[in-house]
Amino acid sequence: MSKYPFKKIETKWQQYWEKNQTFAVTEDESFPPEKRKYVLDMFPYPSGSGLHVGHPEGYTATDIYCRYLRMNGYNVLHPMGFDSFGLPAENYAIKTGKHPKGTTEKNINNFRKQIKSLGFCYDWNREISTHSSDYYRWTQWIFLQLFDKGLAYESHTPINWCNECLTGLANEEVKDGRCERCGTAVVRKSIRQWVLRITEYADKLLADLDSLDWPESVKHMQRNWIGRSEGASVSFKIEDSDEHLEVYTTRADTLFGATYMVVSPEHPLVDLLATAEKKAEVAAYIDSAAHKSDLERTDLAKDKTGVFTGSYAINPVNNKKIPIWIADYVLISYGTGAIMAVPAHDTRDWEFAKKFGLPIVEVLKSEVDVQEQAWTEDGLHVNSDFLDGLNKDDAIEKMLGWLEEKKLGKKATNYKLRDWVFSRQRYWGEPIPLVHCPTCGTVPLKEEQLPLLLPEVKSYEPAGTGESPLAKIDEWVNTTCPNCGGKAKRETNTMPQWAGSCWYYLRYLDPNNDERFVSREKEQYWMPVDLYVGGAEHAVLHLLYARFWHQVLYDLGLVTTKEPFQRLVNQGMITSFAYQRKDKSLVPTDMVEETEPDHFIEKATNEELERVVAKMSKSLKNVINPDDIIREFGADSMRMYEMFMGPLEVSKPWATTGLSGVYRFIDRVWRLQEERTVTDEEPSEAILKLLHKTIKKVTHDTDSLNFNTAISQMMVLVNEIYKTESLPRVVWETLIKLLGPYVPHIAEELWELAGHEPTLANVPWPTYDEKLTIDSEVQIILQVNGKVRSKSLQEKGLSKAEMLALAKDDERVQRWIEGKTIVKEIVVPDKLVNLVVK
């Protein structure tokens, strides 16, 4: 369907922009601070399969916004780079023996070419890749700042272990209890790990969310993830021992109902608690729990499991002896790893008590029999001595006072957030710049020893011992201590992929600085990021980790803003159509035939299929490749279609037929100048008014990222121009300017054809005359009992009386009020009249 020469035009202008460095940006002090904007995309992982249609969605949105800002006189920083450390390249290396650096850089070149083919206004001089040593030198340096501040520590807590990959997995890499990479069931294994103390920042991370212009849903998810709760820690004496068992509870008021205790299988006191005759049973239970994945311990475990330790604790409020159990429904990673169980008022505790025949004591007045089911709603306290008759809040208050007075417990705050397991037993990541010295302990490298380069290896397989492939290179591992100069060994763990993406937005500001990770001046010139656009899948992890690093840098005085990303927008996913059988199974697209419009059958069976929306997937053969679209319709059509599909934030299905509509629109614009001569005559009043309305709407909608409605307004304008014969210069050139951010290639071409010097990129954005956007006539709606019965076109500014008269004189209205009494008259000026009749 190719008609206008998009291929030629797009190549021409992409070359022009590159040659003339149109979008290179400097820290020009003549722009006042409020005229500087930093607009950032989440940078891509350069996968081997190349760009998919989801990438250009966010990138086009920011591109339009940046071009719009530039035309409005802003100095705009808009960089792009690559998140280039990561698992797939390493897995590919393990399979093929090819160095991840080679494959990664090949992929980057492909990605860069693909991204450039869409004509985005990035300042490519600032491109960074997280795997380059110029970059990761500073990732390592920031790690050392965290280390110096005591925010990094070694730990032996159990982690997820994959027996196939012979490596540890972080929680986010375990899907459904299985290794995300190979699908092997994950087991728990204790391994030495570097962990970052993100929990120390829990309160700050929580509090500062309030200052951010982010979607409420994302803030809410981060709040839930941090999961701050206020309660009490209570100390239970262990019978016949000097040891105490600490528990955390949000319901200290239910202490009188605590009839047993449970500790997690990983709890440090387990050995002590297990009595001689129970030792074997306890050991067996701990072993079985260790072999269970988190999923088996939780979701699949409909039945509670557990084992009695043989020991008892003393309930501090009533001195009753209560048994101590071990059960895997209590997690070592939350609270103290031990709980007081109140079976009458907690479903989990109730199930456990029922299964093992433990006593259930009602302490909140319940509307059910707590022997039959748990009562988890509120109620006044009963069987609770000095709390009887009190409500929840008062009882908690009173119990806390009592515990503190007796020194048995105190107020405590808890977080769901866990410290961040930061080391990976892999090759393709930043080496952790630490040395283990037998005399000095763990010693950081000196700043001038950075970057600690990733050495060449013969094989990318993990060591199999739980150590990274680096552990196998003796000449690299064996080194000298930076402190005492004696023999020492290097840390062989590497950093997770998150590390590089935790601070990349800072490096863009000053990508070639080899003195500092970013200069103070440049950081102050640009920060914070004014708009950050990316997928909702990063709502918690990436955004929380990056905020954490940034807050640490802020506390160290290295950056000047508390938060990195002032405004965040999540783009929706681009999905695809898929075809569903009656049994809800999906049929690959190439097995489907459209027999008549919107009627689909499966070729093999002639079964009728329903069209549904699904994620693009290779197996459904409904993946759209941007290269194909650009080849057939051009980059401008691709860009504009993705913006025209619907609101940026929602997910929407790709339909190439819809794209052809946008292509047709661009072609119509092109043909306007082919078929008509631009004249200097005055446009008609109607066109002039429409033009100003269009400027207004496109301006507001572009400003608020409502690109779909901005585009439809431009379509309305072009449709109206088509109905006339002429092409007045003011209309034509304004249209070109409005189109500029959306379809920059053809807009530049048209701008040049209209007799202007390039480039359109810095031409001032058109302004509108408010007077011309207001209609003098308005449609007045005439209603009877709230139903529209007539309409009337009137001059603006009729009085209430005039409007009422208008309604009552209207023939069609009269038909509905005839013989009835008007009981109420509602008049909305310049809008409607509603007569309520009986």
Place this chain on the structure above:
RNA sequence: GCCGGCGUGGUGAAAUUGGUAGACACGUCAGACUCAAAAUCUGAUGGAUGAAUAAUCCGUAUCGGUUCGAUUCCGAUCGCCGGUACCA
């Protein structure tokens, strides 16, 4: 289960603070151009009854509420999508 989001024509979607539901686009139909087709241009297009560009009724997932008036506000239900996993 819990948390968050979303349900509008045949399809993607519009709709300031509650005030004409369906802009724009796809698809479909018709007309113009053409020997013909494609492309293009112009027009029609939520559903029902009607000869109708007359008129009436129905219609924003379902049911109910508030209101002169609800796609918009409130309550309940159903469905879909995303997040999460016994958080004491």
